[in-house]
Amino acid sequence: MELIGSIVTLTGSIVLLLGALGIVRMPDVYNRMQAGTKATTLGTILFLIGISLGHAECGCFGKIAILIVFVLATNPVSSNALARAAHSAGIKLTERSVKDDLKSDNEKGEAI
């Protein structure tokens, strides 16, 4: 059981490592946020599951479940708030971007 827990925890840390690599490699704020949000969510969840499996004697599955729900509910909200703030502060998308509907709608006076 402890072995399975360790493997799951290790997988979680690999996911987090890839997320960190993504933050370094991506060209602009929005793409970095993409890599950051998804990797931290799954990485944290795997980490927590691994810990609850490896220390099964503490009987903390319920607490871990609450933590997972909390991470799932709050992580996307925070990245959404960051992306929204970045866009309204006028941070540009990378030159490789194809289109920006939000900006063109703002210029037409349709969006906020």
Add this chain to the structure above:
Amino acid sequence: MKKTKSAFIGVVILFAVWVMLTDFSPQEMIFGGATALLIVFLFHSRLSVLGDVKLNPRSLVYMVMYLFVFMWELLKSNIDVALRVISPRLPINPGIVKVKTRLKSPLGRAFLANSITLTPGTLTVEMKDEYFYIHWIDVTSENIEGATESIVSNFEKYLEIIFG
């Protein structure tokens, strides 16, 4: 009716959290139940947003299915982003697209926006009425209909039944 339902859901959620935090002794259960009832009684005017959830057998089944679909998408999205990150050319084709949702309830829309953020290559930037502005890491379709089809529809069919 809607108020009773939102109060009921509030009590169930609070009680479930309490049970998960403590052990299963009767003392703890009674105290937790009483506290949950008291909190819902004091704050019932703020809980009306929970009344959007539909409580019938079909929506409960869809809730469980939605959980699995969501987990699968989260896994897929991580693999997708990880592959993009480690490939030397960095194959991205990003842009912000506009999509339209059929969901009416605010709670349903919040769930949809969160789910979109955690699925392959998409990140909700802004919400305005029924339109979402989504940063897409690999834009494959530039018009509203095509983007809606490939980003939103998969979740919408579950959330529509859960939240209406």
